[in-house]
Amino acid sequence: MTDTGSLLAKVVGPEHMLMEDRVPEEYGHDESLAVAARRPRYVVRPAATAEVSEILAVAAMRRVPVTARGSGTGLCGACVPGADGIVVSFERMNHVVEIDADNHVAVVQPGVTLAELDDHAAEFGLCYPVRPGEPSASVGGTIATNAGGMHAVRHGVTRHHVLGVEAVLASGAIVRSGGKYVKTSTGYDLTQLLVGSEGTLALVTEAVLRLKPRAGHGATVLAPFATAEEIARAVPRLLARGLDPLALEYVDMLTMAAMTAQQDLGLGIPQQVRDTALAYLVVVLEERSADRLEADVESLGGQLLELGAADVYLLPAAAARQLIEARERAFWASKAAGADEIVVPRASLPRLLAAA
Structure with missing residues (x-):
């Protein structure tokens, strides 16, 4: 009987089937520090949906576990494989099939990165948010x-932008769900069932994604507050008044100090304000019109002061970009230190922070 490795090599070609000691360490983990890495027995790199179908048919026949892998940037260990399993790496299925500017959708393969998709969408004045x-x-x-x-906070999570998928079931059967339309009310929503399923139901081999018009103007506002509870109370009140920010981020005093020191980032906040501020609110606004953005920034500043901010600072573009990048890295650093994510309704934030 032909062994599993030979069957897989026949599907993708010997150069795209790695086995045992030939498997690089990177295929055994993602960026999670809490899940131990495991080297899989096989790594296959398919180039088409038909090959994924054949791989899963082989795995089903041989009863070998399968783990899908994209870029390996996750923090939850979702692509850590079984030691005796198969990793299906989508690095070769990395093509933007179509940008449909009229329908505001993109059709892409799973190995396309967010940066690549954004570059393609930008050519049509669109973005994947x-x-x-x-x-x-x-x-x-x-x-x-x-x-x-x-x-x-403005655009929702991934499932709000996935209009359709092509996917391969564990048996090797290929299915399609959804498409280039935003309204469908017939039958089960297989597309949304697959989003967030971490490869346990099927492997997505193509996706139809909703795109948005690209905003041409943006501003980042920083507001120091005396306490974190004041920020937590301010956020739902801002949103209730019609504010539609691109991002709303809370930064505590210690994290802000670490971020600014590490990046040598000057934000123009006087020392007397820094001495009394225990927390900061970062608000990112985006608009297609410069006049509308200016009006929104002015309105936001007044509302923040009314809600208890010590002052309001409109950051220069370069400083704003550095601050957002530092905030994203701070999240990764917190995860590395063992911090857990907690999801609560906005109105419950003051009580959560008071108990922390």
Whole structure:
């Protein structure tokens, strides 16, 4: 009987089937520090959906566990494989099949990175708004984990932008769900069932994604507060008044100090304010019109002062970019230190912070 490795090599070609000692260490882990790495027995790198179908048929026949892998940037150990299993790496399935500017959708393979998709969409004045903090993350990985990020406050998480998928079931059967339309009310929503399923139901081999018009103007506002509880109370009140920010981020005093020191980042905050501020609120606004953005910034500043901010600072573009990048890295550093994510309703934040 032909062994499993030979069957897999026949599907993808010997150069794209790695086995045992030939498997590089990187295929055994993602960026999680809490899940131990495990080297799989096989790594296969398919180039087409038909090959993924054949791989899963072989795995089903031989009863070998399968783990899908994108860029390996996740923090939860989702792509750590079984020691005797197969890793299906989508690094070769990395093509933007289509940018449909009329329907505001992109059709992409799972190995396309968020940065690559954004570059293609930008040529048409569009963007894919999901920003989990790592532009090298693959589209397939973000679909598998239903990734969110800073922009979720305005644009939601990944599932809000996946209109359709092509996927391969464990048997090797190929299925399609959804498409280039935003309204469907017939039958089960297989697309949304697969988003966030981490490869346990099927492997996504193509996705139809909703794109948004690209905003041409942006501003970042920083507001220091005397306490974290004041920020927690301010956020739902800001949103209730019609504020539609791209991002709303809380930064505590110690994290802000570490971020600014590490980046040598000057934000123009006087020392007397820094001495009394225990927390900061970062608000990112985006608009297609410069006049509308200016009006929004002015309105936001007044509301923040009314809600208890010590002052309001409109950051220069370079400083704003550095601050957001530092904030994203601070999240990764916190995870590395063992911090857990907690999800609560906005109105419960004051009580949560008071108990912390």
